Amino acid sequence: MPSALIAIDVEGHADQQPLRAPVDDEPGEEEAGGAPRRHVFHPSQGRDRAPRCATRKPHATTGPPVARNPLHDVAIVGAYHTRQARVLEGVREIDLILDTARGALAAAGLGWDQVDGLNLRGARSRLHSREAAHLFGGLPRWTGLGLGIEGVLEAAGAIATGQCHTVLIADAQAGEYVDRAATSPWTRPSSEFVECFGLYTAAEFALCAKRHMHLYGTRPESLAHVAATIRNHGALHPEAVHYGRQVTPGDVLASRLVAEPFHLLDCAINSEGGAGLVLTHASRVRDLDVTPVYLLGGALERLGMAYVAAPVWDHCGQVGRWAAEQAFAACGLSPADVDVCEFYDPFSFELIRQFEAYGFCGEGEGGDFVLGDRIEIGGEFPLVTCGGLMSFSHAGTAQLLQKVIHSVHQLQGRVPDALKVPGASVAMTSNGGSGALFTDVLLLGLDRA
């Protein structure tokens, strides 16, 4: 387990736990508008983005021929999340894990006996894959340990190299967050060089945001616009923890300060729930009655330990750039080809940073890039279309998988109508962030690369 994975939490906040960024927040009121899609020239791509149409077209490969990549032999055929809530009262984590696993298998139309790889995990119960294999009679031969995108790429590697053919990944958290006096206990760092100075996840990410604002003049209004857009997407998703809770950028700026420049509503929420996926070899897809979503490219990018030293922007500000380049190169696509941006959203600023790091816009341009309707459902780069960690749910380590699930559901058209991105065929998703000193990237598509 990479120790770089750390929680981000504002109600509480993080340490040797995966990324989380929770906050309790108050609801606001406002309509999220669905503006018409715009097509904007991107200096970074040097060409116009092709107009979208409601019927899906195969994505064009814009670069030179792509070398065969074993990742392309793998598809996600099941994606499922349990009920999510701030607290799942009376729910035992083991039952939640089972619910997650059954749900993911049902989504794929598969039974337990058709799975030969397992990555199953409970945040609080510390249940891990080998233990789980024991509970299930030792059936799955292959077990994995990676979290989120890391776990997806680990499983894909196992499938592509013939170690197994079908992997169930399930992760859940219930009953963990009980002390609400300060930041979540698992978001508090324990390093001797940061703990005594009161650092925690929100403050760590705030140090990155603040440096960016200093260097490029990025404004709090841009951060608030991102947070409001994501939250308003979640407000339209009946399964989101913050369903119905719409906010304006003004509400974000008016919410209480957590760690400047972050207000409460710039931060992820804190919640409980489960997330599961089923991956299988592309050769088995035709036997299933599902819409497969193929892996197009992906990479991990880790800069070492987080929350043990100062998060220096010059060091961590571009983390994910390399991973994105690898992912795009694996399938011959570029940012202009991405229809859905399910980026990791622990804090509002991190979305601005990711648009820059992944090459959607130039360095320092992210603050202006996100303004207007560009990141709304009807916009050019719909961002965190199901409400993400700020509104949908931010549960344990399951939330890392959640980003992948939302991407799959969006491509499969299995989201509420108001949140559907018409004709979407390529989704980009991520885990991590500058303050966490890692960013993992995954590109998914309806068409096999």
Add this chain to the structure above:
Amino acid sequence: MSGARGIPLPHPTPLSRPHWDGCREGHLLVQRCGACRRHVFVPQPLCPTCQSADLAWVECSGTGSVYSFTVVHRPQRPEFDVPYVVAIVELDEGAFLLTNLVDCPPDAIEIGMRVEVTFRKMSEDITLPYFRPITSAA
């Protein structure tokens, strides 16, 4: 930052002990690589730039500038009095330290501001290196 009551204090390791001993004696010590000559902080067994094991403890001037900062209103834990200022200080020698800025109203802090170390004894063993603005009179 005045919240000295019960905040978590460092537990020095064999690797970090010279740094904390230095703070207790009023000296800001970091490592310096004998091969590439870079200053290194936090303490490492190998130089993170050139992987040389030739690291020696040296005293810093204790001055630097604010690289980034955040005014924290929601504390890491209740023992911290809010607001407090978490900052990254770029030492004049080139290493970066995470610290708290003290003796300065939060709204007077700017990135690039010149600061100097000020040691605060927290226990018999532990003295923390905070930073404060360098006043022009000094």
